[in-house]
Structure formats: structure tokens, C-alpha cells
Amino acid sequence: xxxRIILIGPPGAGKGTxxxxxxxxxxxxxxxxxxxxxxxxxxxxxxxKLAKRYMDAGEYVPDxxxxxxxxxxxxxxxxxxxxxxxxxxxxxAQVAELDRMxxxxxxxxxGVVELTADTDEVVxxxxxxxxxxxxxxxxxxxxxxxxDVYAEQTQPLTDIYRERGLLREVDGLGEVAExxxxxxxxxx
Ligand code: ADP
Numbered sequence: 001x002x003x004r005i006i007l008i009g010p011p012g013a014g015k016g017t018x019x020x021x022x023x024x025x026x027x028x029x030x031x032x033x034x035x036x037x038x039x040x041x042x043x044x045x046x047x048x049k050l051a052k053r054y055m056d057a058g059e060y061v062p063d064x065x066x067x068x069x070x071x072x073x074x075x076x077x078x079x080x081x082x083x084x085x086x087x088x089x090x091x092x093a094q095v096a097e098l099d100r101m102x103x104x105x106x107x108x109x110x111g112v113v114e115l116t117a118d119t120d121e122v123v124x125x126x127x128x129x130x131x132x133x134x135x136x137x138x139x140x141x142x143x144x145x146x147x148d149v150y151a152e153q154t155q156p157l158t159d160i161y162r163e164r165g166l167l168r169e170v171d172g173l174g175e176v177a178e179x180x181x182x183x184x185x186x187x188x
Pocket of ligand 1: 011037054056058059
């Protein structure tokens with residue numbers, strides 16, 4: 001079974017945790033745009049320097065930059081038979097660009113999972129993570145802004161995938177292992 005999966009959901013819904021577990025279960029690479037940006041920030045690359053300004057403000061990195069990065073990543077060998085995208089696409093322009101990349105490769109998406117969680121829960125989780133990990137975009141103001149940007153720019157994308165019959169909504173509240181099982185069941 002080839003799996004080309006998108007994981008979508010607000011910051012703090014647990015996408016990163018679930019992406020790693022699903023990738024393992026399905027033997028596909030988990031591709032997190034947030035992780036790739038953070039690795040570039042840490043390595044002080046040109047891409048990292050550019051991305052950092054946006055990330056620290058809770059804004060999205062410009063589409064052209066993000067799209068190019070994802071195109072490069074998806075063209076690597078390990079993504080040929082399948083992949084799980086965590087944190088991409090996040091804008092309508094990114095949806096269009098991903099469609100173009102998939103068409104060019106002669107492939108299509110298998111499913112889009114929307115991991116849901118209410119705002120109070122995700123703010124609480126992100127604040128708890130901020131205390132532990134100290135991510136530079138985890139201050140309360142920036143967290144609130146990231147949630148607004150998500151609601152405005154990314155949440156509407158679920159309608160596009162719902163219309164295509166690809167969307168599976170999964171409750172992101174509960175035990176980690178239980179949520180993984182829910183997602184796998186929803187994809188079957
Ligand atoms: P979260 O889901 O908790 O917001 P991520 O690790 O997915 O965090 O992303 C962190 C930051 O990286 C985002 O706030 C944004 O600045 C940038 N980023 C990640 N993915 C994208 C994307 N697809 N488009 C634009 N910016 C992105």
C-alpha cells in the first residue's frame with residue numbers, strides 16, 4: 001500500500017508526536033516542515049536565517065521558500081513510495097503547489113488527517129512545552145498569534161480536502177497510542 005498522507009491540525013494538537021508514530025507504523029518518512037526549518041535555524045544556514053524571523057513572530061515562512069524546500073525533500077529517494085507531511089500544506093498556495101508536484105510525479109494523495117483539539121487544550125499544552133523545551137516561538141502571545149494564523153489560513157484548507165473526499169477528522173484528545181490507532185483506522 002502506498003501512503004501519501006497529510007497531517008493537519010492546530011499547533012499543539014500533537015501532530016509531531018503522531019507523525020513519528022505513523023511513519024514508523026507505515027514505513028514511510030515523516031516530513032515536518034517545522035523540524036526542517038528548526039534544523040536550518042540551528043545550523044545557521046541562509047534558509048534558517050530567513051525562516052527564523054517569521055517563526056519567532058509566529059508567522060508563516062513565505063510560500064515560495066517553503067514550497068521549494070518541500071519540493072527538494074519530496075524528490076529524495078526515501079519519499080518515492082510514500083510520505084507523511086506534517087505541517088505542510090498550510091496555505092492555499094501550498095495546496096496548489098503540492099498538487100502540481102504530485103501531478104508531475106504521477107502520484108496522488110491517499111488521505112488527509114485533521115487532528116482536532118480545542119483551543120484551551122492546545123494553549124495549555126504549548127505553554128507546558130514552552131516551560132520544558134524553551135522553543136523561541138512558544139511564548140503566550142506568539143502561541144495565540146500562531147493559533148489565529150492557523151484558524152485564518154490553514155483551517156479552511158480542510159474544506160478543500162473534504163470536497164475531494166480525502167479528509168478524515170480524528171479527535172486529538174486522549175492517550176498517545178489510542179490516537180495513533182484512531183488515525184490508522186481512519187486511513188484504512
Ligand atoms: P506548530 O505546528 O506547533 O505551529 P511547526 O513546528 O509545525 O509548529 O512550525 C513552526 C513554524 O515553522 C511555524 O510557525 C512557521 O513559522 C514555520 N512553518 C512550518 N511549516 C510551514 C509551512 N508549511 N509554511 C510556512 N511556514 C511554516
